[in-house]
Amino acid sequence: MKILLSNFGAHVPSVPQSIEMSTGLVPPIVITEGHIDLDYSALLFFDRIILDRDCYERVVASRIAPFAHLRSSLRYLREEGYLDLVAFKTHADANRARIEETAAAASRDLDTWLPELRKQIENWEKIKPGMVQALGKHMTPWDQYSIGIECYLHETTGKIEQAEAEKLKSLVFSKKVRRSAGEREVLSRLLVPFLEMTHLNLVVGEVVGCPQIFDWQTLDGFYRKKFEYHLLRDFEKERVPMSAMKELFSLAFKRYTPQTAQEWASLLQDDRIRDLRERVVQARAEGENFDQDFAQDALAALSTDQTRLQQIQKIVGYITLPLELLPLVSRVVTEVATRYYEHKILKPHRWLYFSSRPAMHR
Known part of the structure; x- marks a missing residue:
């Protein structure tokens, strides 16, 4: 069974490629024992991994020291035949109009999507300290906030200003029942990158015949709504293999969690993986x-x-x-x-x- 790893922010129409984000370079990662790598416990339900070719090449060519372990893992998985590379950009460009139109229409429905934006920001704030510690000086100002806030500031001011970023966060979490047209417009623009990003990954998965997508956990709410409202599919049912396997190791058998690509590949060779x-x-x-x-x-x-x-x-x-x-x-x-x-x-x-x-x- 195959799993598609997302390429955060890359090839998304509303995300400027000039934004310098270290976290935007990589697929979904975890921090274990001081190093950054893939989440191998969640991936134990799958035998092959699909990754964006540009993402692979950026990580492998990167000189960012904290990515050394991840670079080694991706090379190993590629050389051993567990990793297939796909040109996400080709599919993103071919479906750009569809992605933009779908996201623009959905972004107007604040009642549906604003709660998911709040969850995304809250979840990012929880994992950010670990990222800051792991990446150190490589954690740029553009890594500090939600991608929606970063894209909005890039378009309006061209830089990250903490005061402006905090104002946008306050707007997102405001309990106001009646919002001005201007406020609604800003909120819609903050949502667009997430809606485009998740839709892009679903399109790529559809094209390459891989409906199972593994993205940053902070985006689960967006995928859940996409599945239930647009695809008429049960998100929780499709997420069971990954989330359950991750919980088994992180909560019940933490000390046995596979922590390297080699350990993951070795486990796949054991016929007890089916059990x-x-x-x-x-x-x-x-x-x-x-x-x-x-x-x-x-x-x-x-x-x-x-x-x-x-x-x-x-x-x-x-x-x-x-x-x-x-x-x-x-x-x-x-x-x-x-x-x-x-x-x-x-x-x-x-x-x-x-x-x-x-x-x-x-």
Whole structure:
């Protein structure tokens, strides 16, 4: 199964390519153990990754030190055949009018989209401190605010002015029931980049036959509304594989989270990946929460069944005692019986053994 990684801000009609954003260079990333890389726990539900060719080339050519780990990962994934490159710009240019018209029309519906803009800004403010710490001096003034605010200031003043940016944020979070025509116009313009961005990724996904899109989590609200209002698709259902897998590792088995491209690729080669995927889907369908209680319950069930297996192994050994005059036959019978019961009893726990593999090899 394939997953398309977004290229934040690139090829979006309303986002000037002259804006110098370090965060705009990269696909959706996470910060783990001091380095920046892809979110491999969420990607465990997929076997191939689709990425914008321009994005790949920019990251690989970048001299930004904090991106060193990400550069190495993308090269590895490309060389090992896990990463396919697609020219997003070609599809963006071919569908520019459609993208612009759809976004412009939607931006007038403030009741639908303004709440999602507020969530985006709130979520960005939560993750920004980590980005500032990871990127250091490479975090430019154009990385500090929501992309809608940055595009508006770029068009109106050509620079980031903190006072003006804060005024725009205040307008977004204002509880005023009646807004002036000017205020409504500004809010619409703040929404357009997000509406164009999400629509562009959906168009590219449609063209390349990859409906699964992985973008920055701050944009989930925009995708949810796009899916439900325009595509008539269940966003939550389509997000289950990624979000559930991410929760499993981040909340229940954090120390086992795959942290490198090599670990991710190694896990994909293990046939127990299917067991893990099936268990995640089953748990979510049954309403189970991936937390410490889930982890403890899973380990307790495994311990119980291992005890049961040990008891059966003793019984099998006892039953085969009369064959001790034929030791080779006795050993073969015992081994075959043991393998049978191991498969039968421990099969439901194969995913649990699998999930611990990354940490075992560090």
